[in-house]
Amino acid sequence: MSRKRLLALAALSAIVAPAFAGTSALAAPADDSAFRVLVFSKTAAFRHDSIPAGVAAIQKLGEENGFAVDATEDANAFTDANLAKYQAVVFLSTTGDPVSQPEQKASFERYIRNGGGFAGVHAASDSGYTWSWYGGLVGSYFRNHPAQQNATVKMVGQGAASNRGLPNRWNRWDEWYNFRGNPRDAGVRVLAELDETSYNPGSGAMGDHPIAWCHRYDGGRSWYTGMGHTKESFSDPLFLKHLLGGIKMAAGAASFPCDPHGD
Known part of the structure; x- marks a missing residue:
């Protein structure tokens, strides 16, 4: 090849190369555009009448934010092959023992x-009482x-996607759970807590009083609110921000700053 032709090829490479700098043969998908969740x-x-609204809201969040959503009430979906399709499983107000068969439980544990x-x-915390x-x-x-009422939620989990865009003190109406044990004792990072002086927590x-938290557990990621x-929660823009951030954290599509000693 002549020296003139070599120089011409070098010049062409200098023009074209910047357009491809930093790319690979298979481009990585956007951080929230290529994951799938299962809503269970x-x-x-007890059955919450808000479940249909919750399923519809998560499906809409998926449509608006580029992730896929499947929904089921069939615990036979808990197989190794089926669960492998999902980056997160959302337990939406499940109660009692919704995953009852040993092989279903074993598949979810492996997942x-x-x-x-x-x-x-x-x-989801009113579930699986016999499944330690x-x-x-x-x-x-x-x-x-206690009775449903307004309460102030203190958002304390700085850096967590499920807290992003929410007020530091968030006054809202809900049914406020008391828990059998403080989840801090389980090594979670608390993301939100209730100000018990702002409402009547009952007996x-x-x-x-943590009310939302996350932690790494047995090789995977866990987020809970x-x-x-x-039903109104699932049309509340602030709650939907909280829920979307939590789903993305669980799916690995957002950072997971869940060290129990975090800020």
Whole structure:
């Protein structure tokens, strides 16, 4: 090849190369555009009438934010092959023992151990009382609740996607769970806590009262919020920000700053 032709090729390379700098043969997908979640809302005890609104809201969040959503109330979905399709499983106000068969439980445990994500909403903590592994995953079990009322939520989990865009002191109406044990004792990072002076917590007053938290558990990611009892929650823009951030955290599509000693 002549020297003139070599110089011409070099000049062409100098023009074209910047357009491809930093790319690879297979471009990585956008951080929130290529994941799939399973919404599981089976109930074996009390059934919340907000579940249909919750499923629809999560489906809409998926449409608006570029992730796929499947929904089921069939625990037969808990197989190794099926769960492998999902980056997170959302337990939406499940109650009682919704995953009852040993092989279903074993598949979900393997899913989490392989790095899967769990997002629990409201009555997810009113589930699996005979499944101690699940109790560790969710962080604490439901104990009781007072009448629905307004309360002030203190958002304390700086840097967490589920807190982003929310007021530091968030006054809202919900059904406020008291828990059997303080989830801090399970090694969670608390993201939101209730100001018990702002409402009547009833006989289960906790003093230190976490209401949303996250932690790494048995190889996977777990995020939980005690909010979301009412149908109105799922049309509340602030709650939807909270829920979207939590789903993305559980799915690994947002950072997971869940060290219990974090700020």
